Amino acid sequence: MSNTLFTNVNILDGNAEGRIAGEVSVADGRIAEVATDGAALARKDHRVIDGGGMTLMSGLCDAHTHFTWNSGGSLDALAGMPVEDHTIVAVESARILIDSGYTMCVGAASAKERIDIAARDGINAGMIPGPRYLACGQELATPAGVLVYGITREVSGAEEMTRAVREMCGQGVDTIKLILSGESITERVWAKDTYMTDEEVRAAVVEAHRVGKKVLAHARSTDSIKQCLRQGVDVIYHASYIDEEAADMMEERRDEIFVAPGLHWLYATLYEAADFGYPQEAAEAVGYKDELEHSIIGLKEIHSRGVRVLPGGDYGFAWTPHGTNARDLQHFVELLDFTPMETIRAATVLGGQIFGRPDDLGRVAPGYLADLLLVNGDPSADIAVLQDHDKLVGIMKDGSWHKDPAAAGM
Ligand SMILES: [Zn+2]
Numbered sequence: 200m201s202n203t204l205f206t207n208v209n210i211l212d213g214n215a216e217g218r219i220a221g222e223v224s225v226a227d228g229r230i231a232e233v234a235t236d237g238a239a240l241a242r243k244d245h246r247v248i249d250g251g252g253m254t255l256m257s258g259l260c261d262a263h264t265h266f267t268w269n270s271g272g273s274l275d276a277l278a279g280m281p282v283e284d285h286t287i288v289a290v291e292s293a294r295i296l297i298d299s300g301y302t303m304c305v306g307a308a309s310a311k312e313r314i315d316i317a318a319r320d321g322i323n324a325g326m327i328p329g330p331r332y333l334a335c336g337q338e339l340a341t342p343a344g345v346l347v348y349g350i351t352r353e354v355s356g357a358e359e360m361t362r363a364v365r366e367m368c369g370q371g372v373d374t375i376k377l378i379l380s381g382e383s384i385t386e387r388v389w390a391k392d393t394y395m396t397d398e399e400v401r402a403a404v405v406e407a408h409r410v411g412k413k414v415l416a417h418a419r420s421t422d423s424i425k426q427c428l429r430q431g432v433d434v435i436y437h438a439s440y441i442d443e444e445a446a447d448m449m450e451e452r453r454d455e456i457f458v459a460p461g462l463h464w465l466y467a468t469l470y471e472a473a474d475f476g477y478p479q480e481a482a483e484a485v486g487y488k489d490e491l492e493h494s495i496i497g498l499k500e501i502h503s504r505g506v507r508v509l510p511g512g513d514y515g516f517a518w519t520p521h522g523t524n525a526r527d528l529q530h531f532v533e534l535l536d537f538t539p540m541e542t543i544r545a546a547t548v549l550g551g552q553i554f555g556r557p558d559d560l561g562r563v564a565p566g567y568l569a570d571l572l573l574v575n576g577d578p579s580a581d582i583a584v585l586q587d588h589d590k591l592v593g594i595m596k597d598g599s600w601h602k603d604p605a606a607a608g609m
Pocket of ligand 1: 263265307513
């Protein structure tokens with residue numbers, strides 16, 4: 200691993216108010232120094248990259264990732280996919296995500312039980328390219344609340360929940376995923392309905408927290424959101440139907456919880472799935488328009504109350520393929536009225552926090568791991584630039600290039 204010095208870059212740190220011109224040095228995988236006062240950092244023993252005014256920022260975080268979703272038309276096909284083939288799908292997803300500028304991904308269910316774990320370990324060992332990854336097991340649902348048969352572990356009662364969580368933690372997962380509410384595209388279990396009891400949720404949280412693992416929950420209904428808040432779930436996914444009481448409960452626990460709505464899933468399922476056999480009328484008929492509208496109102500409210508809302512979510516369907524994850528950032532600006540800087544903070548600084556490594560990940564500051572993007576553009580002015588992979592001139596993780604700017608003649 201060689202040392203790198205970025206000169207003539209506009210530094211975009213998620214905790215700043217905007218870009219600041221300067222220099223950044225990287226040594227031994229970490230950011231060593233950041234100079235924004237016009238000072239020149241030491242050139243000796245460094246490869247010097249003249250950024251030509253490009254943006255240098257942290258790699259992005261996707262807060263709800265499924266390496267094992269194959270960007271196909273339906274998740275039903277995943278159940279019958281042989282595990283060997285399925286593992287290759289996960290390896291491919293991991294590469295696509297880091298190619299897209301994502302260096303932090305929170306695993307939010309693995310279609311087969313050990314694929315996420317193997318992928319994470321392969322990435323960490325340097326055997327395959329990919330983002331830092333929190334590995335998940337299969338999603339846990341009650342027999343009445345399964346979203347996708349064949350890729351779900353069914354549990355009924357607190358005792359079965361404890362056993363399932365123990366097994367998964369024993370296998371080495373980082374996260375536990377619970378399915379509390381339905382998903383209306385199934386036309387069987389519904390977004391406004393709740394299928395797990397408080398006792399079952401509690402059992403999962405107690406056992407996971409006992410061994411330091413995070414609990415993530417698919418929670419669209421109002422009741423399921425409140426269950427998460429009552430029972431200590433760490434990450435609330437979707438949170439479509441936040442009412443006044445739920446917003447109050449979230450505000451009270453805002454330093455402990457994260458909310459990741461997965462906005463692009465709602466948006467694209469409603470407006471962009473027609474070419475894949477799911478016309479807008481069908482999506483509206485089961486309530487996706489109503490759900491998107493409610494989500495926007497609730498998410499704006501909790502954002503105004505300081506609840507941590509993160510982009511990313513559920514990519515890996517035909518109409519939301521892996522690699523298009525930065526669409527979520529645009530939705531934060533256009534639908535939720537986040538400023539571009541608030542959005543960048545949510546996708547970087549809060550990524551470090553959801554990983555439980557706020558002093559290691561998600562910032563361009565001395566001491567942080569050198570997970571960096573060199574962007575030919577200014578995301579603080581145009582957030583959509585992050586969707587254009589050609590503009591991601593350099594992608595660095597742990598101080599080593601995944602995408603070397605030398606390929607762009609630098
Ligand atoms: Zn999901």
